[in-house]
Amino acid sequence: MRATFIKILQKLAVRHKDIMLMTADTGYLFNDFKKAHPKQFLNAGIAEANMIGMAAGLSLTGKNVYCYSMSTFLIVRALEQIRIDLCYHNLSVKLLGAGGGLSYGLEGLTHQALEDIALLRALPNMTIFCPGDPVELEAVAKESIDHKGPLYIRFPKDNQPQIHRTSLKIKIGQGIFITKGGRVAIIATGSMLYQAKLAADSLFKKGIKTTLISMPTIKPLDIGLIKRIIKYKAIIVVEEHNIIGGLGDAVGSALMDFGYKGVFKKIGLPDKYVVRVGDYQHLCQKYGLTSEAIMNQILKLNKKYGSGFDKIK
């Protein structure tokens, strides 16, 4: 996914000479870009805070800047530069974060991005986009060029399968209905889109119809869409992020604003630091971020709140 993004950016950089791509000495994906646009590429070294400050300077003087690093170093390390230099100045700098969530499994907690969304959600002017499939990725890559204000793109683990039709038009700020029906709505973002899709497919086979929504833009939230789903008996949000401060909380508080009376469930990572050694798949399994775990959660809700509330009619 990251490589695809950089390829698209490389093409755009031909016409858009103002594009600058920076990395904090990470990512083995810049050779072609560097060769094609040597003056539009810069390795800032392992110095994220300085990179973001420089990006602000470049942006203030007319450059269209993209900054790349591993999500947690890019966001958490440079948070004050992002807050003041980018958000307060409302600069159109793009933050490309590799390895959202648990992607860097065996590298351990220092490399996992578990709170990045929560931190950025609290910053005015910030837009947060978590592509969940190649169509969403291509959409945000192209739209990012003209996007106003700071934009964070959180890449999931590479090679997410395609969910949407290639021709589908996706805009930053809009949620997308993938299936409609039943009385349970599942909202997923980023890497969890595919797992939620698999869960919805399995439930369908069991005779349980669900509505599946992809919500790549976490901020600003698609409030119009949330308003349309308050009729659902149950709403489940799935994300690869701390249970605090992510999409689940965003959706939950929007639902409260609309006086939602149904069942609401967040699926995400626990608010705990534990040493759990394992690769990406292993960790997802341990934390219940698999299609099977998502399905079981819905079956459990089904049992608790009366069977038949989401049966296919």
Next chain:
Amino acid sequence: MAKLTTKQINQYRKIAQQIRLKILEVVYRTKGPHIGSSFSVTDLLVALYFKALNIKPKETHYKNRDIFILSKGHANLALCATLARRGFFSENLLKRFAVNDGLFEYHPNFDPSKGVEVSSGSLGHGLSIGVGMALAAKNERSKRRVFVLVGDGELDEGSNWEAILCASQYGLDNLVLIVDYNKFQILGKTSEVLNLEPLAAKFKSFGWGTREINGHNFPEIIGALSSVPFKKLKPSAVIAHTIKGKGISFMENNNIWHSKHPSEQEYAAALKELSK
């Protein structure tokens, strides 16, 4: 310090070789990254754990022990293999390095009972933590010393330079910073990404006592570590010139081994070289 005998030097070399073999074996088995970085620091770790550090592997919590912080956390395999070889825990536990439901990851997790004093992995944290520990030791008039190992690329992080200023300001002569100066970082040569030179002069200008050594030469490493503080009431910087991938000819100074793991053939060739 008394001069090292040839016998002693050979002993350290032998231990380093055993640790490199262990590193190679684990990286090959787990298809893991960071073999180049681990080989780069191996000799430094041997000198620290088998000579310089005042530690008791069987009494890990004893109060005035010296502290070692591996700030370049991605060399964790070298640290774990050294701790095991030194007797902090059984070498059998290395089977649980970087496996599902294992014990160790690619970066260190805080566990003083196993000799891991600080979690690290995000660069540019270890020295500040070390300054705090050295400051506490000074306040308590403890004999404790704090040794921090950073990578050269790691010195890109500005937080290091805040700590370097601080350590000098507070006169932390119980603090030793070792720079694993292997001249590479992920995307290229350190000199081409962010040049550190003149590095020794930088430390000197910040008030530190400084010494440059060959980081694979035991008499030089031990000589330096045994003569700290280099300067009265000032912290010490040991700039250790090292070779990324040291010990395996085809890995030395070849930066792909930052993240690559050996194929079956490469493993066999490496094993042969290390077994010599």
